[in-house]
């Protein structure tokens with residue numbers, strides 16, 4: 001068991017940090033204020049080869065594990081880029097995994113290299129307005145045609161759909177009442193984001209304005225049969241395979257964000273003089289920051305344990321879910337403590353912690369809520385009856 005980075009992992013952290021150093025707090029403040037996607041940042045991460053960190057080497061990736069991908073994403077979030085930076089590249093890191101694991105050779109050779117180079121920009125459409133977390137009840141339908149499928153339905157919260165030229169989406173291919181289990185009969189497709197057939201409407205939202213979320217209206221989208229990933233009807237199973245790595249990535253991103261917030265607050269607490277001494281000399285200011293540091297580091301250990309288990313091919317569902325829960329909570333509490341340590345200035349954009357605070361809510365909600373994680377742990381770890 002190792003609790004520190006190897007030389008190679010440290011070099012990854014330093015390499016990503018060098019890219020992040022080129023993007024100041026002002027840059028991220030501005031992208032958030034104006035809702036501008038951080039294109040130059042993504043371009044530099046692509047040029048550095050970081051977008052394909054976890055993709056197979058034979059398709060242009062670096063062939064690294066979830067541990068290394070976590071180091072990449074945490075470094076980005078912790079640099080002050082927060083979720084504005086992390087979410088701008090998050091999908092490149094693990095989004096294409098269903099293609100890697102279940103795609104045909106032709107699909108991998110055709111689809112993966114342009115995603116890894118940053119030429120193709122994908123979005124991932126699972127959530128729907130009427131089904132929410134109950135994915136098996138989703139209503140988007142894919143009907144067979146002579147040469148492929150015709151898809152109709154609605155998706156919601158789809159990140160980066162304004163920018164995407166590709167979409168991974170899940171749709172029902174066999175009605176729910178004709179399958180053995182509700183999770184069967186769902187299929188996964190990777191296809192062109194055809195703007196003649198998909199309308200994407202941005203959702204005005206609380207934070208991470210640099211990376212937009214959308215409602216999608218899909219109207220008679222024709223996709224060729226090569227768009228189907230794996231077997232028809234097995235899409236939910238493929239989706240599940242990617243859930244644990246995604247939970248780990250959200251955990252480390254939230255922890256990175258929390259660390260950035262604590263660093264800002266500690267700095268401010270050293271400099272701000274009230275009652276003739278630095279506010280950081282008061283235990284009432286010190287303790288919430290110290291407590292947050294402890295919570296962040298504990299969550300981080302579990303997140304990297306989950307990543308190590310995943311990389312070793314071992315079961316990691318409990319650890320990945322618990323890490324996502326703890327990382328999101330620790331990140332949120334750290335951002336809250338940082339805002340409060342800044343007093344009124346915590347509410348001012350100039351000090352960045354209000355942006356972090358807004359972004360910290362994301363990891364508590366997406367890609368799965370706190371309640372569903374606790375449901376999972378209660379049922380699968382503690383053996384309690386399924387509650388939903």
Ligand SMILES: Cc1cc2nc3c(=O)[nH]c(=O)nc-3n(C[C@H](O)[C@H](O)[C@H](O)COP(=O)(O)OP(=O)(O)OC[C@H]3O[C@@H](n4cnc5c(N)ncnc54)[C@H](O)[C@@H]3O)c2cc1C
Nearest residue numbers: 124125126127132133157158159366367368369371372388
């Ligand atoms: C910034 C952001 C980006 C996102 N990006 C994407 C994306 O790119 N692609 C995508 O597909 N989705 C995306 N999402 C959607 C996200 O994954 C969902 O919002 C999330 O899974 C919750 O689903 P819901 O909003 O439908 O909540 P609902 O299912 O409506 O649930 C609402 C609340 O009820 C609780 N609840 C429901 N059922 C139970 C139960 N049985 N027990 C206990 N509590 C319960 C939930 O925990 C939650 O708190 C994004 C969301 C956000 C906020």
